[in-house]
Amino acid sequence: MGSVGSDPATRHLAPTVERSVKVLVVGAFGVGKTTLIDAVSEIPVLSTEETITTASVGVDPARAAKSTTTVAMDFGRVTVGGTTALYLFGTPGQRRFWDLWAGLADGAVGALIVVDTRRLEESFEVLDQLEEHTRMPLAVVVNEFPDSPRHSGDAVRAALDLPAGTPVVSGDLRSRADAVEALQVLVGRAVELRRAEGGAAA
Amino acid sequence: MQTDGFRDHPVRSYVLTGGRAHPTRNTLRPETLLCAVDDGRELPASAGRHERALLETCRGTLALAELAAYLHLPTSLVAVLVSDLIDAGYLAVRSGVTHDLPGLDLLEEVLDGLRRF
Numbered sequence: 231m232g233s234v235g236s237d238p239a240t241r242h243l244a245p246t247v248e249r250s251v252k253v254l255v256v257g258a259f260g261v262g263k264t265t266l267i268d269a270v271s272e273i274p275v276l277s278t279e280e281t282i283t284t285a286s287v288g289v290d291p292a293r294a295a296k297s298t299t300t301v302a303m304d305f306g307r308v309t310v311g312g313t314t315a316l317y318l319f320g321t322p323g324q325r326r327f328w329d330l331w332a333g334l335a336d337g338a339v340g341a342l343i344v345v346d347t348r349r350l351e352e353s354f355e356v357l358d359q360l361e362e363h364t365r366m367p368l369a370v371v372v373n374e375f376p377d378s379p380r381h382s383g384d385a386v387r388a389a390l391d392l393p394a395g396t397p398v399v400s401g402d403l404r405s406r407a408d409a410v411e412a413l414q415v416l417v418g419r420a421v422e423l424r425r426a427e428g429g430a431a432a
Numbered sequence: 433m434q435t436d437g438f439r440d441h442p443v444r445s446y447v448l449t450g451g452r453a454h455p456t457r458n459t460l461r462p463e464t465l466l467c468a469v470d471d472g473r474e475l476p477a478s479a480g481r482h483e484r485a486l487l488e489t490c491r492g493t494l495a496l497a498e499l500a501a502y503l504h505l506p507t508s509l510v511a512v513l514v515s516d517l518i519d520a521g522y523l524a525v526r527s528g529v530t531h532d533l534p535g536l537d538l539l540e541e542v543l544d545g546l547r548r549f
Contacts, residue, residue, distance in 0.1 A: 240502055249465075250465050276502075280507060337463075414543065
């Protein structure tokens with residue numbers, strides 16, 4: 231029963247790391263968010279229990295009580311370039327969890343949306359929330375399950391009504407290479423948008 | 433004085449932070465990097481069990497969210513404790529000034545790093 235700090239499970243960052251950034255990994259339940267995080271993370275996936283307040287729906291507003299719900303948030307970390315820690319926060323994308331990730335979205339590089347083509351409709355609400363509340367760069371990664379129907383990027387883009395230019399990739403998210411590629415695509419998209427934004431100033 | 437072995441819940445969290453729901457600084461994010469200040473100063477005897485565990489855990493660099501996970505406490509609560517420890521000089525923010533959005537140079541560095549995996 232040592233103190234927490236002496237727990238060998240605590241993995242400190244290298245002393246050279248002095249900056250951090252984050253991406254959000256969003257998607258419906260069971261779509262593979264944690265699988266992707268686990269494939270990339272240099273530490274075992276960690277989890278925090280966050281308490282959020284959710285307004286009751288469909289009751290008399292005068293009597294509407296707010297209730298608190300506990301949501302587990304999984305995340306991982308990978309050190310890039312020796313000096314920067316990239317954090318990947320997995321968040322349920324449904325409307326009722328918006329309170330949780332409103333704060334989390336602040337300062338994020340972008341959101342990687344994990345999609346299961348067998349249950350594409352479950353991703354609509356997630357995308358609606360992102361488009362309604364944020365202007366962060368987006369990229370979609372289709373988690374290819376063995377029995378998933380194969381769709382082209384264009385078909386997925388059309389089905390999800392994604393903003394023009396949103397990259398769509400697919401892969402087996404248990405594979406580190408595929409998960410890293412999905413992250414590259416998202417960060418690449420963020421770079422592209424930022425360059426276009428600052429084009430005049432650059 | 434401390435009673436171990438019972439689960440934290442919202443009411444207890446509120447008590448732990450001296451009745452405050454918000455940290456004294458608003459620049460802390462889940463990914464903000466923190467590190468204990470190694471100047472040999474001891475926490476005052478009045479410091480709580482969680483403050484001690486927090487400093488102990490943060491002997492090396494960790495993000496706020498990692499501290500919360502290792503301490504089994506909500507990030508929002510740890511942010512309050514961390515703020516106080518920064519104000520008192522026991523803990524330092526390692527990742528410098530938090531800007532609204534990561535700059536182009538940082539994005540390019542991250543992309544470059546990912547491509548080298």
